Amino acid sequence: MERLYKRGSRACGPQDIEPDTRAAIAAHAEDRSLGDVLANAVACCDTVSTRLYKVGLFSRLKGMADPDPEHRTVALFTDRHLVVAVTRASTGTTVVSARLDGMSLSGRSAVADRYPGQVLVPEDSGISVNAHWSGQPEYGAYYVALGDDADGRDFLDGLRKAVAAAQRS
Numbered sequence: 001m002e003r004l005y006k007r008g009s010r011a012c013g014p015q016d017i018e019p020d021t022r023a024a025i026a027a028h029a030e031d032r033s034l035g036d037v038l039a040n041a042v043a044c045c046d047t048v049s050t051r052l053y054k055v056g057l058f059s060r061l062k063g064m065a066d067p068d069p070e071h072r073t074v075a076l077f078t079d080r081h082l083v084v085a086v087t088r089a090s091t092g093t094t095v096v097s098a099r100l101d102g103m104s105l106s107g108r109s110a111v112a113d114r115y116p117g118q119v120l121v122p123e124d125s126g127i128s129v130n131a132h133w134s135g136q137p138e139y140g141a142y143y144v145a146l147g148d149d150a151d152g153r154d155f156l157d158g159l160r161k162a163v164a165a166a167q168r169s
Contacts, residue, residue: 002052007125009047009147011154014038014076017046021074021085021093028095029083032134037076037083037097042162044076045155047126049145073145075155077162082129084144096142098131100166105129105159106141127156 014022022038029037050070071088080100087093106128125148130141146152 003124004051004053005049005124005145006052007047007049007145007147007152009045009149009152009155011151012044012046012074014041014044017044017074018072018087021072021087024093024095025074025076025083025085028085028097028134032097034081034083034097035078037078037081040078041076042078043155043158044074045146045151047073047075047145047147047152049073071145075144075146075159077159079162080166082131082144082159084142086145097134098129098142100163101169103129103131103163105163125152127159 017025017038026036026038029035048070049072051068067090068088071086074085074087076083077100081097082100082103083095083097085093085095124145126143126145128141128143130139132139133142146156
């Protein structure tokens with residue numbers, strides 16, 4: 001199945017994050033008692049996702065279509081937490097976080113893993129993160145958009161190493 005989004009990532013420092021997004025991340029971290037995640041960030045990645053498919057009438061009517069032609073994902077991790085902020089024109093910025101020592105990473109969709117060979121999953125370059133996400137009562141999956149470029153791959157490689165290190169300690 002073909003790609004639904006064109007994604008491009010760039011490595012960044014916390015100071016490079018757009019001010020509104022940086023403020024949302026800081027507020028989330030304070031609310032969740034995560035410490036100063038911006039100052040303690042090991043790696044940070046800013047990804048722009050541009051929709052490649054045309055939204056169909058049925059999808060629009062059912063509310064299943066992505067309403068935004070483009071959105072931005074900022075992901076950063078410390079030695080203990082992954083923080084993800086997604087900014088969309090339709091909804092503003094949403095921030096979620098999870099502990100590294102309680103997560104697993106899967107390059108595929110959790111649904112596709114549950115029903116192998118039965119579900120067609122579009123090709124993509126991000127990562128499905130299974131964890132107990134902030135504000136959620138149960139363990140669940142969250143898809144972190146990353147580009148299939150050097151910066152996106154470097155961030156993902158660093159995240160995998162950080163998760164493994166957190167689980168060992």
